[in-house]
Amino acid sequence: MSYFRAENLSLHFGGLKAVDSVSFAVEKGEILSIIGPNGAGKSSIFNLISRIYPPTSGKIFFEDQDITEQPAYEIAGLGIARTFQNIELFENATMLSNLLVGRHRHSSTQLWQELLFLPSVRAGEKVHRRRVEQVIEFLDLEAYRDKLISGLPYGVRKVIELARALCSEPKLILLDEPSSGLNVEETEDMSFWIRDMKSELGITVLMVEHDMTLVNRVSDRVIALNYGRVLAMGSPSEVQRHPDVVAAYLGA
Amino acid sequence: MRFLFKTDYEDDIKLFPHSGYYVSYGILLAFLLIAPFVLSSYLVSQLVFVCIYATVGVGLMILTGFTGQASLGHAAFLAIGAYTAAYLQQYNVPFPVYFLAGGLLTGVVGALVGFPALRLTGIYLVIATISFAFIVEEVLARWESVTHGNEGMRVKTLSLFGQAVPQNGPTFYYLCLAVLVLTIVGTLNLLRSPTGRAFVAIRDSETAARSMGVNVSLYKVKSFAISAGITGLAGVLFAHKLSFISPEMFTLQLSIEFIIVILIGGTFSLHGAVLGAIFLVMIDPFLTYLKDDMPGIIAGLAATFGADSITANKIHANAAAIASANGLKGAIYGVIIVLFVLFEPLGLYGRWLKIKLFFQLFPLYKRATFKRQKIYVKSERNR
Numbered sequence: 336m337s338y339f340r341a342e343n344l345s346l347h348f349g350g351l352k353a354v355d356s357v358s359f360a361v362e363k364g365e366i367l368s369i370i371g372p373n374g375a376g377k378s379s380i381f382n383l384i385s386r387i388y389p390p391t392s393g394k395i396f397f398e399d400q401d402i403t404e405q406p407a408y409e410i411a412g413l414g415i416a417r418t419f420q421n422i423e424l425f426e427n428a429t430m431l432s433n434l435l436v437g438r439h440r441h442s443s444t445q446l447w448q449e450l451l452f453l454p455s456v457r458a459g460e461k462v463h464r465r466r467v468e469q470v471i472e473f474l475d476l477e478a479y480r481d482k483l484i485s486g487l488p489y490g491v492r493k494v495i496e497l498a499r500a501l502c503s504e505p506k507l508i509l510l511d512e513p514s515s516g517l518n519v520e521e522t523e524d525m526s527f528w529i530r531d532m533k534s535e536l537g538i539t540v541l542m543v544e545h546d547m548t549l550v551n552r553v554s555d556r557v558i559a560l561n562y563g564r565v566l567a568m569g570s571p572s573e574v575q576r577h578p579d580v581v582a583a584y585l586g587a
Numbered sequence: 588m589r590f591l592f593k594t595d596y597e598d599d600i601k602l603f604p605h606s607g608y609y610v611s612y613g614i615l616l617a618f619l620l621i622a623p624f625v626l627s628s629y630l631v632s633q634l635v636f637v638c639i640y641a642t643v644g645v646g647l648m649i650l651t652g653f654t655g656q657a658s659l660g661h662a663a664f665l666a667i668g669a670y671t672a673a674y675l676q677q678y679n680v681p682f683p684v685y686f687l688a689g690g691l692l693t694g695v696v697g698a699l700v701g702f703p704a705l706r707l708t709g710i711y712l713v714i715a716t717i718s719f720a721f722i723v724e725e726v727l728a729r730w731e732s733v734t735h736g737n738e739g740m741r742v743k744t745l746s747l748f749g750q751a752v753p754q755n756g757p758t759f760y761y762l763c764l765a766v767l768v769l770t771i772v773g774t775l776n777l778l779r780s781p782t783g784r785a786f787v788a789i790r791d792s793e794t795a796a797r798s799m800g801v802n803v804s805l806y807k808v809k810s811f812a813i814s815a816g817i818t819g820l821a822g823v824l825f826a827h828k829l830s831f832i833s834p835e836m837f838t839l840q841l842s843i844e845f846i847i848v849i850l851i852g853g854t855f856s857l858h859g860a861v862l863g864a865i866f867l868v869m870i871d872p873f874l875t876y877l878k879d880d881m882p883g884i885i886a887g888l889a890a891t892f893g894a895d896s897i898t899a900n901k902i903h904a905n906a907a908a909i910a911s912a913n914g915l916k917g918a919i920y921g922v923i924i925v926l927f928v929l930f931e932p933l934g935l936y937g938r939w940l941k942i943k944l945f946f947q948l949f950p951l952y953k954r955a956t957f958k959r960q961k962i963y964v965k966s967e968r969n970r
Contacts (some may be wrong), residue, residue, distance in 0.1 A: 385798050411800030425791035436788045440800035442781035449780035450773045456780050464596040503799060
């Protein structure tokens with residue numbers, strides 16, 4: 336049984352088949368990249384997994400549990416965190432409070448306890464903060480703790496979004512184009528972090544990416560999509576040499 | 588300028604970041620405590636209104652400022668609190684019980700309003716809350732067996748532990764002040780714990796909040812309930828302060844006044860609720876001044892600049908007519924809101940922060956520090 340599995344997943348908008356019976360599996364501890372031309376359905380698959388859209392048909396399994404019908408907010412509770420293609424941070428809050436929201440699934444205090452700020456809440460806050468500091472150290476974000484997100488440059492926001500996802504201590508992380516908008520150096524940093532996430536934190540990574548250098552450097556396996564269908568699956572070099580993939584990108 | 592050297596996680600949790608806060612808030616509290624002995628009874632009475640409006644402001648701030656859900660229905664929540672007090676008082680229920688009952692009942696009603704509000708955002712939510720306020724107003728006017736309809740209800744003098752607490756005395760003022768301070772402390776506690784952060788997350792990006800495991804619907808309902816509950820508590824005090832309540836006191840205009848409280852004060856901080864309440868309470872004396880003195884002053888000025896007595900009298904009559912025109916208050920509210928949204932969207936507290944920074948940086952302040960930048964609207968795809 337695979338760690339994470341999508342079975343015949345479909346998403347139709349009227350006649351448009353954004354995702355057309357896609358099946359794939361992710362093994363525990365691997366980095367799986369999804370590539371494909373624009374509009375191939377990559378981000379749609381992510382939005383199906385994190386339940387922003389309900390699938391037209393098909394099923395999603397995580398740790399042998401059917402999560403197709405789970406409400407969106409419980410997906411994070413199961414240990415699946417994600418980042419967004421066009422950064423979705425909490426703009427008018429500091430980086431610290433953004434990261435602390437990432438800890439939400441681990442908070443267990445009741446409303447009345449919080450109104451009185453009982454010692455249990457205070458102790459919980461310190462535990463959250465310690466975890467957040469570990470992530471800050473992991474991603475070199477020390478300089479931005481009390482900065483408002485709205486004043487930070489794009490590259491930093493991208494890393495903060497990754498940090499927020501890591502703060503929830505996920506088992507599986509979905510990265511939607513982690514390198515978009517980053518320069519060469521930042522992309523290189525990102526590739527190190529993604530590999531460290533796998534090797535040091537033991538997180539399984541599923542990512543959508545256009546930058547083939549990054550894909551080649553970090554991926555264990557690659558899935559190529561076009562028009563909502565799987566074209567090829569395998570190691571990065573296998574997929575890149577696959578005739579259908581070459582045709583999809585070059586139009587040959 | 589003070590540089591904070593943080594050595595403990597506690598430094599980011601505590602309410603007062605450094606010792607200077609104890610001094611300034613201590614002085615403020617000391618002044619508020621001796622106020623009934625040094626200020627005239629009129630000013631103390633105004634302070635009571637400031638406390639009540641600020642309490643409502645804090646409640647509305649939780650909903651609108653921190654959760655991002657606009658409401659023009661808070662007059663209705665105030666009414667529910669006030670009528671609960673007036674109704675239970677008839678059966679000799681003691682004050683602490685009907686005070687809490689007012690808050691609790693209003694909180695439950697707030698949660699019920701929150702449910703249909705889950706599917707609405709922005710202007711549609713505003714319309715829904717206005718409709719709710721109209722429904723409550725109608726119910727209060729028609730449900731005569733409980734509310735005495737348009738005749739209104741008398742509210743007896745508050746009695747606390749067998750002691751009468753007249754609404755103009757210092758004890759009532761202390762009671763309102765205590766409610767305000769406790770509300771603010773409770774809200775600050777909420778804002779530094781997971782629930783408060785979930786509220787802010789919902790305000791800034793519902794999609795991201797959901798994907799971080801925040802049950803958006805539940806927290807929106809919670810926010811409505813807390814906001815309404817606080818407003819209900821203020822409503823009980825409001826009923827006692829006025830000692831008479833009737834449906835026409837809880838109109839749309841009152842809801843707009845509450846919006847003014849938080850908008851003028853600044854929607855990003857609880858300071859704003861208090862500053863806004865002070866501002867709002869000061870509008871009424873200002874309008875009285877306008878009505879009584881302005882026509883004379885304008886006519887006097889005209890006479891000084893060479894107008895003959897007939898023209899001066901004409902000017903006096905016109906100015907008096909404008910100053911006592913119906914709906915002048917509403918017009919002034921409108922102008923104030925428009926001016927603040929255009930020129931000081933961060934409100935009075937935002938202005939105060941800018942002034943403070945100017946002195947902190949004194950010779951080095953750059954004029955462009957607070958220049959507003961173009962904010963690119965985020966994609967609404969994933970809402």
